[in-house]
Amino acid sequence: MKTGHLLDELIxxxxxxxxxxxxxxDMSPSGLSKILSGNRLPFEKEKSEFSYRVAKLIADATFEYNCYFKFQNIFPIIYNFSTKNDLEEFLTCAVEYALDQDxxxxxxxxxxxxxxxxxxxGAKATQxxxxxxxxxxxxxxxNENLEFYSTTPFYNKFYFEIFPKVEILSAFHYPKMSFNHLINYDYLDSANDDFCLNFLRAIELMQRVGDFNLWTIDDTITNSFxxxxxHFLITFSVQLDGTPIMTYIRHKTYLSSFYNSMMSKNARKLSFSRKExxxxxxxxxxxxxxxxNRGIVASYNFVPFGFFLTKEELHKSFEDRKLTDSILNMLNTTMYGDSAFYLNIDSLTSFYNNGKLIxxxxxxVIINQKDRLNFFKRYDPAISETKKNKLNVLNCDLPKVSIIHANGLSIIYTTDSExxxxxxxxxxxxxxHETLMKSISTGNLKEMNFNVDLWNSxxxxxxxKPASKF
Structure with a gap:
């Protein structure tokens, strides 16, 4: 990050x-022009004062609700600024960082x-x-292949106020970026209840902007990184008083040594593309x-899955009959078996708007607009009050994923907007599964008490409302 380029973009x-x-x-236009062109820098002893004054000017001119979107070309990783002071602090850090590079x-x-x-x-400096x-x-x-490896503490209570607020703006997609997140089951099972939705949202977010994979390792993960x-290693730790601290390491020899040590921990991939x-x-x-046969316990569907498609409709749409029948068997077992079945309003609305079922x-499979209302009628038996395990509808902001959980194993499904x-x-x-069920039972995830009348309404x-025509 060059100071001249950063200032030019900010101005x-x-x-x-x-x-x-x-x-x-309090500069001459020619003096500013030299800084913007990279032919001059402020004196190093003036770094803090210069950075603060630039940040204050930019914040005064730009701060408003959701102003962080204005900075997405230079800061695709960013968070929403609650106050103008938050924006000033962020920009001060950015200008100081650019000056240090120069x-x-x-x-x-x-x-x-x-x-x-x-x-x-501290939390603010780390963020x-x-x-x-x-x-x-x-x-x-x-434009280069970027390989990220992470145990970023999405579910660590000391970092809970940091990472859930950070966004990678979805306007950006990095086809050459892979993001590999390592988990250890013992650590995962002992994480606090707040981790679940943050973990799922992180999976969805990273899949939108690059290629996301989960890995597991045998060793206990004691440090987050x-x-x-x-290019770099960032480590996260916590002081005795609970203050978070982030260390930024660039030494190439150590980076190579760290990578080799990490890959020697019997890392196993948990994520698979459709082709894989x-x-x-x-x-x-x-x-x-x-x-x-493990016993499907529950499914949570926050994208429009084709649970009510018939065998004939699937055979008409897909050539691989054997795979089609296997998938249909799993969907039917999930929908009509004894498992709990949840979906959210957004997935229903998405299907009605574009007609696409996954x-x-x-x-x-695309359902024509004129046929969508009739397709919704297939939900009626599941909505009926007399059904033991009726369809459960959630009305809250949820990550766009689907989860089918059998005893001891969850399949988390993600996809792109298309x-x-x-x-x-x-x-x-x-x-x-346990944390989702707890969030539903305690009301943290709002469940709608759907009956036939409410469903028809x-x-x-x-x-x-108008919908897309196909």
Whole structure:
């Protein structure tokens, strides 16, 4: 991140002329122009004052509700600023970071093999620098293959106020970025109840912007980290008083050593693309039956799955009859068996709007607009009050995933907005199911008491709105 480029982008966001900005900074326009072009830097002893004044000017001109979207071109990893002071602190850190990079270059400091590294103490400093560092590397190396490895503490109580607020803005997609998250089941099973939705949201978010994979290792994970292979290592720890601390490491020799040590821990991949899953099923055709025989306990469907499609409709849409029948068997067992069945309002609305129903491992089936209301009638028996395990509808903000849970194993399904880029994450734990059920029973996830009258009222409201025609 170069100071000149950063300032140029920030000034353009404010829509203040460069001459006016220079005057507000008590600089000459030519002096500012030299900084923007990279031909001059402020004195190093003036770094803090210069950074603060730039940040204050930018914050005064840009702060408003959801203003963080304005900065997405330079900070694709960012969070929503609650106050103008939050934005000032963030921009101060960003300008200081850019200046430090330029000072190191001018003074011939070797950033690849430094003799000292950087630590950031406290939740706010950690949050700011996590976003700034990540954004710098994503924008600088966006055309290169980027391999991230992480045990980022999404479910650590000391970091709970940091990571759930961080966003990777969905307007960005990095086809050459892979994000690999390592978990240890013992640690996962002992995590607090708040972790579940944050964990699922993180999976959905990372899958939207790159290629996300879950891995498990045998060793207990004692330290949390984020490694960008060949570029940096960020470690997270907690002081005795509970204060979080983040350490930023760039030494190339150590990065290589750390990566080799990590990969020697018998890491096993838990995530599979559609192609990988199909190949596995071709070699092991009984896997779906084995999953069903575990005993499907519950399913949570926050994307529109094709549970009520018929065998004839599926055979008409897909050529692989054997795989189609296996998937249909799993969907029917999930829907009509003794398992708890949950979906959310958003998935129903999404289906009505675009007519697309997901059939995992196969693709989508599109229902014409004129037929969608009749298709919804297939839900009626599940809505009936007399059905023992009726369909349960949630009305709250939920990650766009689907989870089918059998005893001891959850399959977490993610896809992109076009329902083409599928991922299946196989997690051998009851923890996700248990925390979702607890959140529903305690009311943290709002369950609607749907009956036939309320269902018909919902359909009437839904069909009064325009939908896509196919």
């Amino acid at each position: 353009n966001i404010t829509q203040i002329s460069k001459s006016d900005f220079a005057l507000k900074m 000072f190191a270059y001018v003074n011939n400091r070797n950033n690849d093999y430094p003799t000292t590294e950087h630590c950031y103490l 700011n620098m996590y976003c700034i560092l990540g954004s710098d590397y994503l924008t600088t190396y966006k 984020l490694l960008l292979k060949g 899953a199909q190949a596995t099923l071709l070699n092991h055709p009984k896997l779906i039956d084995k999953f069903i 059939v995992p491992l196969l693709g989508t 329902y083409k880029k599928e991922k299946f994450h196989l997690v051998k734990t009851n923890r996700i 919902y359909l009437g409201e839904l069909t009064s």
